[in-house]
Amino acid sequence: MKYLTLILVVFLVTTSCNQDKSKYIKNQGQAHGTFYHIIYESPNGVDYHDQLRSTMQRIDKSLSTYDPVSVISRINQNDSSVVLDDHFLNVYRRAEEIANETHGAFDITVAPLVNAWGFGYTEPQRTDSVSIATILEYVGYEKVHLINGNLNKDTAAIQLDASAIAKGYSVDQAAEKLEKKGVKNYMVEIGGEIRVKGQNPNGLAWRIGIDEPTEDQALMDRKIQRILHINKGALATSGNYRQFYEKNGQKYAHTINPKTGYPVQHRLLSASVLAPDCMTADAYATAFMVLGFHASMDIVEQHPELKAYFILSGEEEPFEVKYSEGMQSHLKD
Template sequence: MSVKRKIFLIIFLFLIATGIFFLIKNQSSSKYIFNEGKIHGTYYHAIYMHPQGIDLQEKIEERMKKIDMSLSTFEPQSVISRINRNDDSVLTDDDFETVFKTAQKISEITYGAFDITVAPLVNAWGFGFDSHDRILQPNLDTIMPFIGYQKIRLENHKLIKDYPKIMLDASAIAKGYSTDIAANVLEENGCKNYLVEIGGEIVCKGKNTKGEKWKIGIDKPIDDETNTLNEIQTVISITDKAMATSGNYRQFYIKDGKKYSHTIDPRTGYPVNKNILSATVIAPNCITADALATAFMVLGVDSSLMICRTLPEVDCYLIYNDQKGSNKVIYSEGFENYFSK
């Protein structure tokens, strides 16, 4: 079913592109404004109440397009693309620097499981912006010397690399950041009740159209390259929070009978091969939730829970395969507060 075709006809909106669902009750309420569109290579949705009933879609899209020109590797003239080409004249902007500093912080917290220098590996395994035929085994010995968040730094609005062959990929954090910024646009224009979603990353505040917390569904992991099979694992109720989910059940390929996940472990150079199927993170902001969800897919269940317990206001919900191949769930203690009653 096309979300774009059905968006005003259904109460239950499902976002098959990322395996995240969110429930918006009575979204046709005249007090709420609903926007949708395409940005960052995916779809976005926003529902909000404006004090004067003003539609803010143009302002939201203008701001998100600016982020694209900073952080999208698919925009040839973006800041990050020019950095990847070693353009000495490029200066980093506020968007790039905010994402860069947060990425470096998450890299340290997760012991390198999250790393924006992963671009050469993502490309080599056939999942990145430099598309080519997927190969069975890239030569990691020629790539790994150029991977590592410790090999890059900011100096006077310039990105300094230890090696010219280092390339950056912010895709695992940029959508979360953009979701935060879209929410900021709503805040700056007086909106107190809203939900913003970009490619499955979510920020919500206040109440939904029924005066309740926002209902969000977490997808049940089902291997499906066609993005047509959908079941809900559980429904949660949140407000004044951000949420992101990462999983390996949508983006993968099978070659010579072996499954290759789109999530790459930057520490080893290989696609992750753990029993974790999806990681959902709730945090105060979406840039953090987005990056941690990716890192938790790399780290696996035990390490993810350990790190989550050290982070204030961060909770996680992990779905994994047990030794018998059955799907199991484990979550941080604080996540219990979000289950929909």
């Protein structure tokens, strides 16, 4: 599964310590078109990598638009024989809730627009005003209905894309798998989306770095803008400064507004969301990049379970940082 909607890399930051780290197991590999890193203190010294990898593979079989026989692909192909599995249902229901809460800024039916602008799973298409207006006729989460375990689309042209929420869901599934095994200290990271609990191998809160927003693609040249200290929760970051392309001198950001059909253009460069679960953090981070800073902060203030850290382009300085009141406790020097 290849995800293009989340573009920031969030780094795990560790420090040296004399504490014995032998109890912590490290797993890493590739899944969902990206890399994952999982660190956990196994109570019995058991390595759960095979089970975690199997979980990620099952999620791909449900939610990957790059797998032609996945559940979501068969829905997009209007295959009436498709059976919705628990993974799809869990993600779809949460996606619908967040779509309502963000007034459609997060929309799982955005696939035709993402594809048209060249950020999806097909080749770029026409993006003139007439073609965008046509596509918008079959974009809108309210045009899809879950009835008696079946998904009904108002028109066959509607296409779903769960990439802005499925990776966070996969992080949650891996984390919950570890918790069922009695693991109390862990960090699960897939493509920059993270969920942590307890302490890191140094006996401290997990330290997660947020990228400084620059267009440089080189990993070694990336700078960490701020470090968050987290004992429990999930962090997802979305932004526009690396995923874009230029055409006729115009930059086109990868975040598409489902209401207008066009890439967003505002001062918000990145949105990092801290939530109890990564599926929620993932979806809100994407929605906030559509909404911009002020509307996003309004939503955070209405949801005490959410905390947010925003980086905007500055008027005098290169960057301007804003964050919700709840984020303050995680910003230790």
